[in-house]
Amino acid sequence: MRKDFLWGGATAANQCEGGWQEGGRGMAIVDVIPHGANRMPVMKGIMDYRDLPKDSYYPGREAIDMYGHYKEDIALFAEMGFQCYRFSFSWSRIFPTGEETEPNEEGLRFYDDVVNELIKYGIEPVVTLCHFDAPLELVEKYGSWKSRKMIDCFLRYCDVVFRHFKNRIRYWITFNEINMLMHLPFMGAGIRFEKGEDEIQVKYQAAHHELVASALAVKLAREICPDAQVGCMLAAGSVYPYSCNPADVWESMKKDRENYFFIDVQARGEYPEYAKKFLEQQGIRIGMQEGDLDILKENTVDFISLSYYNSRCVRSDGQGEASGGNVFASAKNPYLECSQWGWPIDPMGFRITLNALYDRYNKPLFVVENGLGAVDTVEEDGKINDDYRIDYLRSHIKAMIAAVEEDGVDLLGYTPWGCVDLISATTGEMSKRYGFVYVDKDDMGGGTLKRVRKKSFEWYKEVIGTNGGNLL
Ligand code: BGP
DSSP: OOTTOEEEEEOOHHHHTOOTTSTTOOOBGGGGOOSSTTHHHHHTTSSOGGGSOTTOOOTTTTTTOHHHHHHHHHHHHHHHTOSEEEEEOOHHHHSSSSOOSSOOHHHHHHHHHHHHHHHHTTOEEEEEEESSOOBHHHHHHHOGGGSTHHHHHHHHHHHHHHHHHTTTOOEEEEETTGGGGGTSHHHHHOOOOOTTOOHHHHHHHHHHHHHHHHHHHHHHHHHHOTTOEEEEEEEEOOEEESSSOHHHHHHHHHHHHHHHHHHIIIIISSOOHHHHHHHHHHTOOOOOOTTHHHHHHHOOOSEEEEEESOOEEEOTTOOSOBOOSOSSOOBOOTTOOBOTTSOBOOHHHHHHHHHHHHHHHOSOEEEEEOOOOBOOOOOTTSOOOOHHHHHHHHHHHHHHHHHHHTTOOOEEEEOOBOSBOOOOTTTOOSSSBOOSEEEOOOTTSOSOOOEEEOHHHHHHHHHHHTTTSOOO
């Protein structure tokens, strides 16, 4: 791999930071997403969090309290040899309601401390501006990204952090998994549907607002911190046709386009023809302001970041078994084994996805999430032997290296997800673990928060130390 390839790990404030009432932070979307059966309906925007039972448990409020443990966690990342660390800022820690004219200094100080700690170890910060998180006040007042008002609020936040961190942060990502808005609208973008509301119309309008906000953030970064690189972020995973029946192939192409749509706009700078036709056929009318299309055209991203957990599969007849556990509807692929949460395991699909994205956009890629959510057992001697995680990562890193070295994909770095155990986004569980570092906490909030190195910790350290040369 290239000498400056960035090996590291990834987390996000909404799932690890906690400290929801510390340092003047305002309420955020994540604070009202519960654990348990109500989680999905709330994340989908079809249940109002204000109707939740009083005794609901909100796992993101404390999470793994990285707010109070960041020094210890970063020291562990440094020990593994991380060259970069992807994490997110909590918007409501900096703008508690989203509408202040001045930022919350205590919030900025917290991120100063985090960023300085990283720099102390020579770890490059890679920061997501909005990872499933926005000030709750903006949801209440404006309906979040349904409203164009969000663009101004987001840009005020970007302006502050770009200026404040311009000499310390080189890599910014605007919206995490921007296409998640279509699947989990409340978690992805704070969207809650009113009775009788035209859901698809609302989603595409909100998407337009996010796309314009993302392009204007790119513009702002070029003015304030011209050395920085700004990327978009896709929940990736190529969609396979279930068979070589052309009807299946066509279906898979359409499904891929549902996801590519966002990146097509952010990377190529315009609404693609297929999307214009789709919107027209569906009777969706996107409210735009004069100049929006120029903004999109003139401010495309520098790189494309992505998460890859699995490929997807589709059959045109809608028959057969569905693949479980994933928010993307998918047919079960008979060639693939699945994780404990029903997510297919497909390293070759990783190579395919990287190639597909690089062919399509011809811009540098950055893998900012990949990994296996699994139950870990602490043995009597205190050890955690997560060989299954090592196997998953080994096969995926091999596929990634092949994409780079054999296929010529331009890749900036690799940050596996949840390098320290954290709260699962889709299930709210702690027991769905991804980390090299174990955190003693259970699904209902019990535990000491103690950090313990897993077997994969030493393994990944060796991978980084040999620049991917030793994957044994
Ligand atoms: C992505 C998100 C992450 C993360 C990951 C794993 O969609 O960007 O926030 O959580 O998926 O998913 P889960 O936590 O549901 O296992």
